Every structure is written in C-alpha cells, then in structure tokens.
Amino acid sequence: MFIGIQTDSLSLYARQPKKRSYLALGNRIELYYLVSQLIQLRLSYRQIQQAVLQRKHAWLSKSTISYWARRIHNPLGKVSQFQSGPSPELAYVIGVVLGDGNLNIHGYNAELILAVTDYDFAKEFSASLATILVQPKPYKVRWHPRKNRWVVQGSSILLYNFLSRDWRNLKKWIEHCSRCRAAFLRAFYDAEGSISGRKLSLHNTKKALLLYIQDLLNQHRVETSRLYLHRSKGTALLDPKSGKVYFRRKDGFSFIVRTKSLPQFAKEIGFSIERKQKRLAEAARGVMERTLISNEAIPHSDSRGL
C-alpha cells in the first residue's frame, strides 16, 4: 500500500526574478505552510511578501501568493471544508494513514493518494474521505495500470495538516466512542492485517503503535498474543510481482488475535475488504462450532454423580 501527498509543480524564485533559482522542495513546502497561516490571518499579499522575506529570506511574487491563496480557499473565500470533529469516517482515514505509516508530500495542494490492490478497500477510503471533506460524492476509484493498483486521490491542506501530527495526538479522535475505535481498527487491519486459516495477524514497524492497538482491541474484549519481532532490518524481501529484491529498512513487529477471540473480532471490527472478511467469517465460524462441541462434551456436575 502506498499513501502519498502530491502537489503541483510551482515555480518559486528567490530575490532576482530574472535568474530563476528554484528552492529545494522542502523549503517550498515550508513557505507554503507559512503563507497558508498568513492568509488565514487576513494579511495583504504585500504584507505576506514582507513577512516571508523576514522569516525565510525568500521573495515570493504576488502571483505565487495569489495562486496559493486560491488553492487554500474555495471560490467563496472560505477555507476549504474539513470536518475535524470526531467521526467513524475520520477515524477510518486516520487508521489507513497510520496503517501505512508514511505520508509523502510531492507538492503544494496536499493531495492524499491511496493505491491498493483491493477495490473495496479503495472504495471505503474514498467514501470516508468524501464525508470528512464534505464532498457530495465519493472520490473516484480508478485503476492505475502502471502501479497495478486501485487509486483514490483527494486533496486538502487542512486534512494534511491534521494528519501530519504525531499519532499520539490523534488518540482523542480514535477513542471518541466505540464506533470510532472500531472504524480505526478496521482501517488498520484493512491496511496491515492478514488472515490465513485462524491466524489473524497485524504487522507494523512502530512498536508503540502496535501496543496501543492491542490496548484498543482489549477494550473490545479481543485478546491478543504478545508482540514479537516479525522481520529484521537488513533482511532481503522478494517482491513476487516485479521479481525485485528489497532490503528491509526497519524491524517489523507483529501480533495475532487469540483464536478464541476471532468471533468477537469478526462481530465488532471485521474487514472492509471482502476477500479478508470471508476468511475471517469462516475462521470465526469454525471457532464457534468448536466451542459449542467442547461445551457439550463437558458433563454437567450433577451427571457426574458427585
């Protein structure tokens, strides 16, 4: 899975406009955020030019500032909408973003791009994103032949800023209520979970995040195994599609849901991805049947003649 933030290529030049010297992307993004803050303070373009010069020693043309302002505002002059109040949809988007663990910026209009192999996953993300960005319809899910993935793309500087904070500062939204919590967990499992037989596992490189997820699962009365090292830094990984070999950059951690908790997980959390959901339902059914049989096999105390 890949989540990126993409933007347009915009020219930005320092002091002497004749000799265009393009600033490094990191600097341009910093300037963009500074300008977006200044615009919200309702400064004039000239005041913004001066403030940027003072703070960042860079000179922005008024046309660049005006172009950015139009990106930041909608035609009615309001900052483009983002429903930042807690909701299951926002919790789902947070889960997907944390599940991948990385947000990349390629430009200015803060585009969120999700590219995944499962259509239903992309569709769920698109619907949640549209809800929190107050769009009348879900974003288009399109097939990207080169990436060999389903792609959803939305754009919001406010959402980008919101999601850029450390995940610990998103807990208020994740834990808002049991629906938000479940939506977050479902998103994370859609992104990083896998199920084969009765083994429902979750992988991520962030140990603290996985411990937190275990805690959330516990609140849904889903028991988990201890965390274990799933793969280690520097080991080789073969991509079966491209045939290329990669080397893992970080240690990964993993845990599984205890078999007896599978029915509870299926009932309260589940997957949006049908392919995984089917396997989960099957595993949960198997566990419930086995529990029924073993309960029947235990004789009642009165029948044991004690």
Ligand SMILES: [Zn+2]
């Ligand atoms: Zn809630």
